[in-house]
Amino acid sequence: MTNLEQYQTAEALEKALGDPNIPESVMSFQKVMEIDETEAFPHEEIEWLYNWKLADYYTPTNCGGKFTNFEEFVAIVRVLCRRDQTTGIAFTTMFWSFLCWMAGTEEQKAKLSKFVREEHGAMCLGYSEKEHGSDLVNGDLTATKVPGGYLLNGEKWPINRATISGISFVLARTGEKGEAKGLSLFMVDKREIADSEYYNLPKIHTHGIRASDMSGIGFKNCFVPDSMLLLKEGDGLELGLKGFQITRTLCAAFSLGAVDTALRTTLNFASERVIYNKTVFDLPQPRRILVDAFLDILLCDCETIGAARGFSVIPQQFSVWASVVKYFVTTQIENTINNIYPVLGSRFYMRDEHDFGMFQKILRDNSIISMFDGSTVVNLHALMLQFRQLTKQRRRRQPETMKGIAERLEQIFSLANPVPAFDANKLELFGRGMDDPLHGLEVALKKLDELQQNAELNQEVLSKLINLGNIVLEELDAHDSEIANSKFEFGHDQSPELFEIAKKYCTLHASACCLHMWLYNRNSLGDFFAQGEWLVLSLHRLLRTIRPLPYTISEHYIENVAQELVKLHQENKSFSIVPIQLAEANTIKQEDNTNAELINV
Amino acid sequence: MPNSSMSNQTTVENWLKAQLAEQLSLEAEAIKATEPLTRYGLDSIDAVTMVGDIEDVLDEELPSTLFWDYPTIAKSAQFLVENYDVSALADAKDEPVEELEETVAAPVASAGKSKGWGGLFG
Numbered sequence: 001m002t003n004l005e006q007y008q009t010a011e012a013l014e015k016a017l018g019d020p021n022i023p024e025s026v027m028s029f030q031k032v033m034e035i036d037e038t039e040a041f042p043h044e045e046i047e048w049l050y051n052w053k054l055a056d057y058y059t060p061t062n063c064g065g066k067f068t069n070f071e072e073f074v075a076i077v078r079v080l081c082r083r084d085q086t087t088g089i090a091f092t093t094m095f096w097s098f099l100c101w102m103a104g105t106e107e108q109k110a111k112l113s114k115f116v117r118e119e120h121g122a123m124c125l126g127y128s129e130k131e132h133g134s135d136l137v138n139g140d141l142t143a144t145k146v147p148g149g150y151l152l153n154g155e156k157w158p159i160n161r162a163t164i165s166g167i168s169f170v171l172a173r174t175g176e177k178g179e180a181k182g183l184s185l186f187m188v189d190k191r192e193i194a195d196s197e198y199y200n201l202p203k204i205h206t207h208g209i210r211a212s213d214m215s216g217i218g219f220k221n222c223f224v225p226d227s228m229l230l231l232k233e234g235d236g237l238e239l240g241l242k243g244f245q246i247t248r249t250l251c252a253a254f255s256l257g258a259v260d261t262a263l264r265t266t267l268n269f270a271s272e273r274v275i276y277n278k279t280v281f282d283l284p285q286p287r288r289i290l291v292d293a294f295l296d297i298l299l300c301d302c303e304t305i306g307a308a309r310g311f312s313v314i315p316q317q318f319s320v321w322a323s324v325v326k327y328f329v330t331t332q333i334e335n336t337i338n339n340i341y342p343v344l345g346s347r348f349y350m351r352d353e354h355d356f357g358m359f360q361k362i363l364r365d366n367s368i369i370s371m372f373d374g375s376t377v378v379n380l381h382a383l384m385l386q387f388r389q390l391t392k393q394r395r396r397r398q399p400e401t402m403k404g405i406a407e408r409l410e411q412i413f414s415l416a417n418p419v420p421a422f423d424a425n426k427l428e429l430f431g432r433g434m435d436d437p438l439h440g441l442e443v444a445l446k447k448l449d450e451l452q453q454n455a456e457l458n459q460e461v462l463s464k465l466i467n468l469g470n471i472v473l474e475e476l477d478a479h480d481s482e483i484a485n486s487k488f489e490f491g492h493d494q495s496p497e498l499f500e501i502a503k504k505y506c507t508l509h510a511s512a513c514c515l516h517m518w519l520y521n522r523n524s525l526g527d528f529f530a531q532g533e534w535l536v537l538s539l540h541r542l543l544r545t546i547r548p549l550p551y552t553i554s555e556h557y558i559e560n561v562a563q564e565l566v567k568l569h570q571e572n573k574s575f576s577i578v579p580i581q582l583a584e585a586n587t588i589k590q591e592d593n594t595n596a597e598l599i600n601v
Numbered sequence: 602m603p604n605s606s607m608s609n610q611t612t613v614e615n616w617l618k619a620q621l622a623e624q625l626s627l628e629a630e631a632i633k634a635t636e637p638l639t640r641y642g643l644d645s646i647d648a649v650t651m652v653g654d655i656e657d658v659l660d661e662e663l664p665s666t667l668f669w670d671y672p673t674i675a676k677s678a679q680f681l682v683e684n685y686d687v688s689a690l691a692d693a694k695d696e697p698v699e700e701l702e703e704t705v706a707a708p709v710a711s712a713g714k715s716k717g718w719g720g721l722f723g
């Protein structure tokens with residue numbers, strides 16, 4: 001068991017759900033595969049989660065729940081999504097409740113809290129329309145003012161849980177098309193509108209998360225009372241964009257949950273399968289692929305856990321940080337899953353062989369994460385718009401600015417210290433050029449320099465870290481001069497090059513988060529973490545995508561990381577910088593084509 | 602003084618026009634102060650970003666939804682003139698788009714050392 005308090009709920013949930021390899025467990029692999037094949041909504045599983053009181057962790061303490069910060073939340077969602085992204089996402093549409101926790105009146109909050117915690121209610125987010133995806137301000141669904149409320153007209157599609165939910169957050173146009181203040185957000189309680197005035201659209205058949213309630217909702221002169229409006233008329237876009245800062249960041253947890261199982265099931269195969277008198281894992285190339293996948297998880301952990309905690313310390317910087325996490329973590333993990341499937345060989349493609357055919361399901365399910373809730377291009381675009389200000393602000397830093405950044409970084413990245421409760425009122429539409437993880441890179445480099453006095457540390461590791469850290473700095477300086485010397489234009493015709501520059505910025509951001517995470521937790525996350533070899537390899541892995549570097553930096557480090565990977569696999573712990581104990585140390589030994597046989601280890 | 606506030610209004614309007622012209626590749630003369638900014642292709646997120654540009658020149662924190670709440674050049678200029686000291690825009694008017702490289706110093710020296718692999722793989 002981890003001694004970090006914020007991971008204990010996730011561990012308890014793990015234990016309660018039970019080993020997913022055992023068919024009888026809640027959300028077992030066998031069950032979720034059956035659910036996927038039948039495409040029937042996982043009602044029973046969702047009800048089990050409500051009965052476990054999981055909704056409490058989506059509801060802030062001041063609204064009657066147990067939520068205080070996102071670090072715990074991310075760990076919980078990973079536990080769900082390592083079993084099944086369909087159910088994990090279907091339950092987690094509840095994160096849209098933050099729109100109400102952020103902006104609702106006391107009455108609206110009390111009502112929603114009761115709805116989710118006591119009545120096991122669910123919600124959906126209706127932003128997209130058939131003719132308008134990312135282009136929110138041109139939506140066609142309108143809300144026309146009438147005495148006592150509004151009349152809604154139009155359709156939202158494709159919407160997850162549009163049909164099987166009691167509340168729809170609907171973004172409706174109350175002004176002119178294209179006007180930023182022309183949108184308003186309604187928390188529509190279906191129990192309180194006339195059945196004849198709204199309808200649901202048929203299930204959409206999808207490539208992955210097939211058992212989801214992917215559908216839509218339409219309104220025809222549907223009267224909604226004023227009490228269903230969030231904030232004021234015209235505030236919809238601002239609230240919607242701030243809400244996205246939360247949910248986009250949290251999408252990383254969907255990916256990180258799924259990739260644990262993708263890697264674990266591949267390791268199950270690679271460590272058993274004998275080829276040319278060796279296990280697959282003992283062949284150098286597959287071994288390296290799996291080590292790289294493990295590194296991907298560790299480095300995405302640094303970015304994601306950093307962000308989850310950062311929300312409580314620097315919420316005003318999340319127009320930048322949320323875009324980085326949503327783009328970087330979800331696409332990196334997509335690549336990870338694509339990289340490892342050759343190791344699983346032909347079984348990656350089979351729907352019932354090997355661990356119930358989970359791999360092909362993950363491959364399909366996970367590919368939506370980088371697209372919904374703000375796609376890769378939308379996030380990179382949002383980021384690039386802030387480049388000039390980020391560059392200016394970075395150049396303006398004074399010694400006091402650095403002191404402030406250093407203090408905040410310590411608060412954000414020291415996992416042993418609790419972060420303050422999240423305050424959504426401090427979210428901002430743009431970050432005023434601030435980006436503490438990258439703007440505090442010099443703080444990390446200085447700390448690395450100081451560690452050269454520390455006799456306990458492996459100085460070879462340290463000198464590699466210093467060199468790699470300096471590459472990050474050089475690349476960041478180069479980025480800044482590139483931005484300073486280029487002409488910027490508004491609009492949607494941004495150059496393809498700028499998208500590549502934005503991707504590179506995210507890579508540098510992740511590198512900085514890895515450094516900070518290590519520096520502030522060397523003494524609290526165990527020997528493997530403290531050694532720092534994983535960090536050398538992670539930075540090298542990241543920087544190799546933007547600079548020509550040799551393929552291998554140290555065979556020895558790779559071997560040590562491989563050993564840690566095997567250890568976590570054998571001990572049935574999650575692949576993470578904070579490995580939690582997974583449910584029951586039981587494994588299934590499964591022969592292809594034969595019945596599963598339970599073996600206690 | 603009505604006169605000075607009138608000229609302030611014009612100064613701010615001209616500054617905004619020049620800014621927009623530059624960043625949307627338009628002719629400043631083609632931009633009308635009374636037309637909604639969206640008409641010129643400035644979308645809602647661009648408009649938020651532009652608030653940052655004015656903050657830089659005025660050295661004041663402004664509402665991030667300024668151009669959403671006051672969606673024409675005339676309206677936003679009036680809001681700025683009525684609520685802030687806009688004299689800095691007058692000084693900046695000849696140089697509408699701030700050149701990053703020239704206007705900002707680099708007080709925190711970059712600790713960058715050798716280029717390249719720096720003995721990392723030796």
Ligand SMILES: Cc1cc2nc3c(=O)[nH]c(=O)nc-3n(C[C@H](O)[C@H](O)[C@H](O)COP(=O)(O)OP(=O)(O)OC[C@H]3O[C@@H](n4cnc5c(N)ncnc54)[C@H](O)[C@@H]3O)c2cc1C
Pocket residue numbers: 124125126127128130131132133134135157158159160161206214368371372373374375377378381492
């Ligand atoms: C499984 C699933 C679940 C979903 N759940 C929900 C939900 O619960 N609620 C909801 O509201 N929506 C939901 N969506 C909708 C989803 O968020 C939209 O599909 C998404 O916003 C993209 O919209 P679009 O496909 O209409 O494409 P558009 O946004 O119209 O984009 C069309 C094309 O333009 C490109 N493009 C867009 N913006 C830019 C840019 N700035 N620069 C360059 N290129 C750009 C895109 O990459 C794409 O190629 C869901 C979708 C799926 C598949």
